Amino acid sequence: MALPKTLQPSLTPDELTFLAEEEEISIVPLFSMTRIRLLSGIYGSFQPPSSSKVPLWLAISLKRKRKCRIVPPIWLNVETLQTLLKNEKERGEEFGRLPGRRFVEVSKVLLDVAPDDLAQPALLRSLLKDLREVRQAKIRLGLQSEGVMQGSYLQVTNLTPIELTELKPFLVKAMGMMQALEPRRDEAEGDE
C-alpha cells in the first residue's frame, strides 16, 4: 500500500495533535503588531497586555520564541480536573464527557510547551494521568460487554479521538474474528 505501515491502523497521535492545533486559544503577546491575514484566518491586532485569540499552532510557535504567554483554557486547572476525575470514577461503566474533543492533545501540548503559564503543572499532569487510567480501565471492562461479545458493537460515547485511535486496531481485528466465528443463524442462507 502506498500509505506507510505506521499510518495504516488508524490516525496516529501525532496526526491527531496536528489536527488539535487548529483549536483557538488565548495568548498575551509580548510584541505589538497590527492584524495579520493568514491562510487560516485573520488574527490580531497584537497589543500587550490585551489578549488575542490565535490557533494553537501559532500560540506554540510564538511561545517557543518567547513572544507570548499562553492563557490556559478555562478547564485546565486543578479544581476542574479533580471534578472530572471524581465524575469519571462515579459514573460506573459510562465515559464522562470531557471538555472538548481535543482535551487530551491540548492539555499535553500546553503542559509540554508552556508549563510556566499554568498553575501547579506537576499536579495537573498527575490528575490527567489518573483520569486517563480510569478511562482505560473502563475500556478494558467494555471489551467484555454484551455488545462486543456478540461481535456487534462497543459503546464508545464520549471517548476522545486519542483513546479511539489506541483502541481501534485491536477492536477491529477482535470483532472481525468474533463475526467470523458466529454460528450461522439463518439456515436458508446457504452460500454453496
Add this chain to the structure above:
Amino acid sequence: MEEDYFSLSSILADNHKLSCTFLLDVPGLGYLEGGSDPNIHQHGKLELPFWLAQTLSLNEFTTFPLPPAYSNRVRAALNASAPSVRLSNLVGGNGWWYRFGKRIADVLDDRPQTELLNMLLKAFINRLPPLQDLAAHHASTDASVPESGHGTGEAFREGMEGDERELFGIGQDSGRMVKIWYDLPWGRRPSKLS
C-alpha cells in the same frame, strides 16, 4: 480471519492435518502414505492436509472425525478455564486453532457445525480479556526481553495461537504508539532507531 486467496495465513492454516479414513480402494494413490504400498485400501487411515481432506470428504471419498484439538476433552478444559488452555500446543507451534476450526466447521452438518463454532467463539471471548491486559502491559514496559514465565501472564502468552498472537501484536503496537506520544515532550523527535 479472511479466506483471501493470497493470504499467507490462510494458506498455512489450510495445511493443518486431519486423520482421514478412505471409503474405497484407490489403486495408485499409495504415495500419499509415503510407505511401500502403491495402493490405498478401503478403511485405510492416513493424515492429510486440510486442502486435500476438504474436497475428498465433500465428495465422499474419505471421512474424518473431529480432530483431537476440538475434542470434548478440550471443550471441557476451555469451559473450566479458557485462558489456561495452551492453544498453541493443540495445533502445533505456529498453528491456527481458530482458522482451522472454522474451516472444518464449514464442512460439517448443521448441528456439529454450530457446536464447534460455539466452542471456538466462547474460547475466543473468554481469552480476550487476559490477552488485552497482557498487550496493554507489554505496551508500557519494554518487552523486548522475554520474561521467564511467572504468573498466568507469560504462560498465557506462550499458549496463544496464530491469530491471537497477531491480535496481541496489534494491541501492543497501538498501545506503545500512544505511550511514546505521551512520554515525549511535544515537538521533540524520538532518537533515531536503527
Add this chain to the structure above:
Amino acid sequence: MYGDLALQLVTASHRSTLSTTPQLPLPKYALPLILSICLETRQLGTSIASAAESHGQVSLSQDRALVCSLTVQHLAARRNKRCLLAYLHNRVTGIKERWWDAGGGLAYLLSSANNAAVNPDSDAPDLRSALSPQELDFLRGYNNLMLDYKTDFLDVLDLTAGIERPPGEIMVDVRVVRDAGEVVLEGGERVDFRKGERFRLARSAVERLIVQGFLEEV
C-alpha cells in the same frame, strides 16, 4: 508429497512479511524452489491429461477410484498454483511498499547505500540482487508509472513526499551522518554535506536526505 515444496515457499514468505521496524530486507527470489514447484505442477498436469485420455468418458464418470486419484492430483496442482501466486503477490506488494518508503527514489532504492542503511549487520542481499528480472522490470515500470502520474500535478502536490509525521516547524537542525557531497537544494543553493557538520535548513529541502540516512535530526 505433493505440495511440500509449495509449503516451504509460503512458510519462508510468511516469516519475512511479519511486520517489523525497520522492515526486513526482501529475501532473494527463490528461483530454484519455484522451478521445482512448476515442474511438479506440469508433471501433475501431464499425468491427469494422459489418464483422462486413456480411460475415456465412461470410466471418468463411473470409476470412483479413478476420479479420486485424479482429484488428488488436481487439488495438488491447484494448491501449488495458489502458493506460487500468493508468493509472487506478496513480493510485489513488498516491492511497491519499499518504493513508497524510499520516497520514490528508485536509484537510491536499488543502490547498496540503501542496503547498508536498512540492515547494516546482516549480509542479506541488497534489493537489486534479491529481485528476479521480472520483478526488477515491474519495479521500473511501476516507478515510471508513478512518476508520470505524479508530475501531472507536482506544482500543487508532491505525491511521494514523506507523510509519516505531520508538518511541524519550518526549519530543522540536522547533523551530517554520512558524506553526501555537494547537494543542490530546492531553492538553488549548494551545500556541501560533510560528516559531522551541522546545518539549520528548511525541512522540505532536506527531508529526502534525512529519509535516506545522510542527515540526522538533532
